[in-house]
Amino acid sequence: MRRETGARGARRPHNRAMNVSRHPPADSCPCGRPASYADCCGRYHAGESAPDAESLMRSRYSAYVRRDAGYLLRTWHASTRPPALPLDEPAGARTLWLGLDVLRAADTGADRAEVEFRARYRVGGGSTVRMQEHSRFVREGGQWFYLDAV
Numbered sequence: 001m002r003r004e005t006g007a008r009g010a011r012r013p014h015n016r017a018m019n020v021s022r023h024p025p026a027d028s029c030p031c032g033r034p035a036s037y038a039d040c041c042g043r044y045h046a047g048e049s050a051p052d053a054e055s056l057m058r059s060r061y062s063a064y065v066r067r068d069a070g071y072l073l074r075t076w077h078a079s080t081r082p083p084a085l086p087l088d089e090p091a092g093a094r095t096l097w098l099g100l101d102v103l104r105a106a107d108t109g110a111d112r113a114e115v116e117f118r119a120r121y122r123v124g125g126g127s128t129v130r131m132q133e134h135s136r137f138v139r140e141g142g143q144w145f146y147l148d149a150v
Helices: 041-045 053-066 069-074
Strands: 002-005 011-014 095-109 112-123 129-140 143-149
Touching (some): 053 095, 053 143
Antiparallel strands (some): 002 011
């Protein structure tokens, strides 16, 4: 694995297997899959149900990128969903999502799954932050929902 140097001299791994361009086409999906937004997460944001937990997690990441709080709340399980999700930060403190890597996705039961991922973001003009999360999902009535992080 090759390492790249970040903005402040910090070193970070470069995963050749992902083969993700640092400058994807303007219509590419933010989730990192090699498809346009319309053919990937855009269809879930428009109302189609995600076929599996990983697709739901990727579409939720894309919703954060696009500041679609409505989608995030609709796909959050009712037992853990917050009453509101404000994503309208002031311009100088706005979150800029930089990339997503899915580390692991697994079914853990007939209607349960887990996805572990790493997302990179920057708030305002600050340094890049890496967030790693292990998320749980549940399927009810044929639709997947984000449950929580463990």
